[in-house]
Amino acid sequence: MSENVTLPQQQGAKKQQGEPLLKVEGLQKHFPIYGGFPFKRKVGAVKAVDGVDLTMYPGESLGLVGESGCGKSTTGRLITRLLEPTGGTIEYAGQDITHAKRKQLAPIRSEIQMIFQDPYSSLNPRQTVGTIIKSPMEVNGINPPGGRENRVRELLETVGLNPEHYNRFPHEFSGGQRQRIGVARALALQPKLIVADEPVSALDVSIQAQVVNLLQKVQDEMGIAFLFIAHDLAVVRHFSQRVAVMYLGKVMEVADRDSLYNRPRHPYTHALLSAVPEASVDGPQRERIRLAGDVPSPINPPSGCRFRTRCWKAQEKCATEEPPLVQLSGNAEGHLTACHFPEEPTIKAGKEVVMDPALASLESDSE
Numbered sequence: 001m002s003e004n005v006t007l008p009q010q011q012g013a014k015k016q017q018g019e020p021l022l023k024v025e026g027l028q029k030h031f032p033i034y035g036g037f038p039f040k041r042k043v044g045a046v047k048a049v050d051g052v053d054l055t056m057y058p059g060e061s062l063g064l065v066g067e068s069g070c071g072k073s074t075t076g077r078l079i080t081r082l083l084e085p086t087g088g089t090i091e092y093a094g095q096d097i098t099h100a101k102r103k104q105l106a107p108i109r110s111e112i113q114m115i116f117q118d119p120y121s122s123l124n125p126r127q128t129v130g131t132i133i134k135s136p137m138e139v140n141g142i143n144p145p146g147g148r149e150n151r152v153r154e155l156l157e158t159v160g161l162n163p164e165h166y167n168r169f170p171h172e173f174s175g176g177q178r179q180r181i182g183v184a185r186a187l188a189l190q191p192k193l194i195v196a197d198e199p200v201s202a203l204d205v206s207i208q209a210q211v212v213n214l215l216q217k218v219q220d221e222m223g224i225a226f227l228f229i230a231h232d233l234a235v236v237r238h239f240s241q242r243v244a245v246m247y248l249g250k251v252m253e254v255a256d257r258d259s260l261y262n263r264p265r266h267p268y269t270h271a272l273l274s275a276v277p278e279a280s281v282d283g284p285q286r287e288r289i290r291l292a293g294d295v296p297s298p299i300n301p302p303s304g305c306r307f308r309t310r311c312w313k314a315q316e317k318c319a320t321e322e323p324p325l326v327q328l329s330g331n332a333e334g335h336l337t338a339c340h341f342p343e344e345p346t347i348k349a350g351k352e353v354v355m356d357p358a359l360a361s362l363e364s365d366s367e
């Protein structure tokens, strides 16, 4: 029996946090696939993001996790409006920016910045560090007190680099230092929201912690909201106050960090966490869950719950009804789960769960 209790209002809401900075509802990005000759006919679409709901509050850090290809980066690029949404809405500071044009976006572009995964390709090798960090201020006509160059030197210091390195080129820096330059560039316009897309996954493990600590410091001291995109649950745990779990273009579960890591309700979250040995702090080691099969194609996602083809708890209802993202009874406030047959909010030890082969017959339903 399903135990859903529909939330009257926004998902993930925390009363004390006031008005949302960002509110995303039913967000979609479908990339068209063209075929036939001369390849002008649309024959389908990759449903990279297919109905994402997310809310962020000023100054908070939200982790967005999920397997490769589930739509995390596309969600980040939609929010920063580097991509045009196919459907749904994006509200920033109460303003609908879903289809905002260049002029309306101009003031918002400086408030929402992005840090990219690859510190090698995201910096222009022909520009000095000073020019790279200064350029957003020039483009946006911002003249800080004391001048732009002075501000760049301050930013270099903030991110732990030597201000005297102003005239050096990116190739003179290590991977971790280049990512620090990327952070300084993102900070140049004093943003209110930073979308960090896998900011440490291209770095050596030994350097990752340093960059995560820097982002943490920046977030704490400057009160910037962070959407932290990562597939590594251990990194997200360190950095995020709340965590949203994505699967095949949708958010399956969202909760504050401790609720999500210690009392996950969605089977997919259980499976992801079971692969992180140290994920549970206040309970015994959780059961190891091996997911059967591959992630289905985002061109033709399964009907109903899109996780059902890999879920050991799936029943017929899961194939016909898409579960809404709601607060289940017994969950902490703001802990939302999209599942008809959620897990108990307890951690079981020592058992390995594999999908019942009989459930595989459900897999062909959406074909």
Ligand SMILES: Nc1ncnc2c1ncn2[C@@H]1O[C@H](COP(=O)(O)OP(=O)(O)OP(=O)(O)O)[C@@H](O)[C@H]1O
Binding pocket: 031, 046, 047, 048, 049, 066, 067, 068, 069, 070, 071, 072, 073, 074, 075, 231, 298
């Ligand atoms: N420009 C594009 N055209 C067509 N398909 C795309 C495009 N960009 C992304 N996709 C597809 O959309 C889906 C989601 O991609 P996305 O990069 O958002 O996932 P992700 O969760 O960030 O994965 P990763 O962790 O590997 O970066 C994938 O199937 C991807 O191949």
